[in-house]
Amino acid sequence: MYAIIATGGKQYKVSEGDVISIEKLGAEEGEKVTFDQVLAVSNDGLKVGSPTVDGASVEASVVRNGRARKVIVYKFKRKTGYHKKNGHRQSFTQVKIDKING
Template sequence: MYAIIATGGKQYKVAEGDIIKVEKLGVEAGETVTFDQVLAVRDDASLKVGEEAANATVTASVVENGKARKVIVYKYKRKTGYHKKNGHRQQYTAVKIEKINA
């Protein structure tokens, strides 16, 4: 059984026991989170999409909050001596999928 959920502007295919990294949720480690924006649910017998999956929820527990690897942004213009270097680390929340309620 798996589900497709939407959070943080992205979509994730999840199954029970999976650990995924989503955009920062602002929840402490050890707490539970419920994702109610479920786009599809697939079990052994059928696939539920749209209105059929609207009342489904996915329950997960927060494993950790962290930062991803640094991304370097470098701007350069020739002949003028202009160059600029910036770094960015995106914050994420790692969650473990506990239960899919279809």
């Protein structure tokens, strides 16, 4: 059994027991979260919503909050002496899928 959920502007295919990293949520470690935007559920047959499946939800628990590896952004223009170095670390929340209600 799997489901396709939408969170943080992205879509994820999840099954029970999966641990996924998603865009940062405002939840602490150990809290339960519910995803209501379920685009499709496959139990015996595939149920596709338009745009979401009515009455379907996915329950998950927050494993940890963290930040990804640093991405270096380097801007450079030749012959002018212009260079600028910048870094970015994206925040994420790691969740474990507990139950798919379809």
